[in-house]
Amino acid sequence: xxxxxxxxxxxxxxxxxxxxxxxxxxxxxxxxxxxxxxxxxxxxxxxxxxxxxxxxxxxxxxxxxxxxxxxxxxxxxxxxxxxxxxxxxxxxxxxxxxxxxxxxxxxxxxxxxxxxxxxxxxxxxxxxxxxxxxxxxxxxxxxxxxxxxxxxxxxxxxxxxxxxxxxxxxxxxxxxxxxxxxxxxxxxxxxxxxxxxxxxxxxxxxxxxxxxxxxxxxxxxxxxxxxxxxxxxxxxxxxxxxxxxxxxxxxxxxxxxxxxxxxx
Amino acid sequence: xxxxxxxxxxxxxxxxxxxxxxxxxxxxxxxxxxxxxxxxxxxxxxxxxxxxxxxxxxxxxxxxxxxxxxxxxxxxxxxxxxxxxxxxxxxxxxxxxxxxxxxxxxxxxxxxxxxxxxxxxxxxxxxxxxxxxxxxxxxxxxxxxxxxxxxxxxxxxxx
Numbered sequence: 001x002x003x004x005x006x007x008x009x010x011x012x013x014x015x016x017x018x019x020x021x022x023x024x025x026x027x028x029x030x031x032x033x034x035x036x037x038x039x040x041x042x043x044x045x046x047x048x049x050x051x052x053x054x055x056x057x058x059x060x061x062x063x064x065x066x067x068x069x070x071x072x073x074x075x076x077x078x079x080x081x082x083x084x085x086x087x088x089x090x091x092x093x094x095x096x097x098x099x100x101x102x103x104x105x106x107x108x109x110x111x112x113x114x115x116x117x118x119x120x121x122x123x124x125x126x127x128x129x130x131x132x133x134x135x136x137x138x139x140x141x142x143x144x145x146x147x148x149x150x151x152x153x154x155x156x157x158x159x160x161x162x163x164x165x166x167x168x169x170x171x172x173x174x175x176x177x178x179x180x181x182x183x184x185x186x187x188x189x190x191x192x193x194x195x196x197x198x199x200x201x202x203x204x205x206x207x208x209x210x211x212x213x214x215x216x217x218x219x220x221x222x223x224x225x226x227x228x229x230x231x232x233x234x235x236x237x238x239x240x241x242x243x244x245x246x247x248x249x250x251x252x253x254x255x256x257x258x259x260x261x262x263x264x
Numbered sequence: 265x266x267x268x269x270x271x272x273x274x275x276x277x278x279x280x281x282x283x284x285x286x287x288x289x290x291x292x293x294x295x296x297x298x299x300x301x302x303x304x305x306x307x308x309x310x311x312x313x314x315x316x317x318x319x320x321x322x323x324x325x326x327x328x329x330x331x332x333x334x335x336x337x338x339x340x341x342x343x344x345x346x347x348x349x350x351x352x353x354x355x356x357x358x359x360x361x362x363x364x365x366x367x368x369x370x371x372x373x374x375x376x377x378x379x380x381x382x383x384x385x386x387x388x389x390x391x392x393x394x395x396x397x398x399x400x401x402x403x404x405x406x407x408x409x410x411x412x413x414x415x416x417x418x419x420x421x422x423x
Binding site: 010 | 270271273274276277278279281282286295299300302303306307317318322384388389390
């Protein structure tokens with residue numbers, strides 16, 4: 001274990017880079033000057049930086065990184081089991097939506113019983129979530145409340161129905177919130193306003209018990225992920241995690257889709 | 265957002281390489297892993313709003329090396345190395361998705377790998393508070409994740 005009296009390596013790196021809040025940086029530097037070898041360690045690290053950059057020149061490394069990135073993009077796209085099914089996948093929920101609109105206003109995929117009132121849009125169609133499980137024969141469309149198991153690989157798709165920004169995440173029976181799209185960053189992703197769009201990554205269900213509930217929250221205006229995910233984290237650890245709506249401002253629309261899981 | 269890989273490497277490459285060396289104990293493997301850390305950075309360029317990439321790269325490098333060490337059959341060189349190897353080979357209930365980068369774990373939005381947390385706390389010597397801030401979880405969240413590696417922790421306590 002690292003001695004509490006010695007500035008740990010990770011902190012020394014941050015001192016060298018100056019990437020700490022100002023007060024912490026000052027404290028860390030002061031702490032370093034108190035150490036017998038502190039200043040020498042920092043000087044050695046900075047000297048090593050120069051030597052490494054000579055040995056592995058930035059232009060050479062950058063070319064290799066870009067080459068690997070291109071190769072990896074091609075490989076991951078071609079290796080994805082969803083790759084060959086994607087065109088077909090995009091048709092399924094659209095057809096389902098058309099049938100729902102034409103035939104009967106029953107429970108839609110991703111809609112809870114009694115949720116339709118708060119989901120009405122001027123276009124007459126709420127945003128939709130579609131879930132598909134990867135089976136040997138291809139994608140298997142899942143219905144609200146379908147049974148799922150640990151290890152199932154699930155592909156999520158959305159229909160924005162005119163909404164412009166959104167986020168897809170799930171909460172599980174362990175109280176965990178998992179962000180699915182966007183894959184990172186601070187803000188909601190811009191949505192394709194029409195059509196069905198599969199998320200870039202399929203998702204392998206883990207061993208969380210009881211359920212995995214996917215949410216699609218949309219707005220016509222940009223929003224920060226934290227606005228929605230803060231509520232999600234509270235909901236995820238509450239008794240209402242399986243069925244309650246997220247307490248969100250009026251400008252948001254939400255739809256959810258629950259997969260039931262048998263407890264291990 | 266376009267990122268200048270060359271500029272990022274110039275500033276952070278040595279830090280990343282040292283991290284990979286420390287965890288992998290092999291120069292050739294460390295250099296290879298370092299390249300892949302920057303590939304991940306490039307792949308998630310849209311998410312680079314982070315004000316202090318050094319913290320992020322430290323985590324990406326840790327994850328990359330732990331993944332490479334998982335199942336590695338090599339002799340530990342010292343007790344710290346042994347701990348890294350044990351953490352790397354332990355079951356990680358926090359790893360929930362396939363091929364997802366670390367960036368989507370920022371700010372505690374999604375579970376951070378318990379193995380990453382274990383390395384930050386047990387090997388890097390970060391306090392629980394520092395670890396929590398690093399990965400964007402609460403201190404209790406970090407404790408909970410560490411419990412998922414109870415085997416490693418029990419062995420550590422028994423040592």
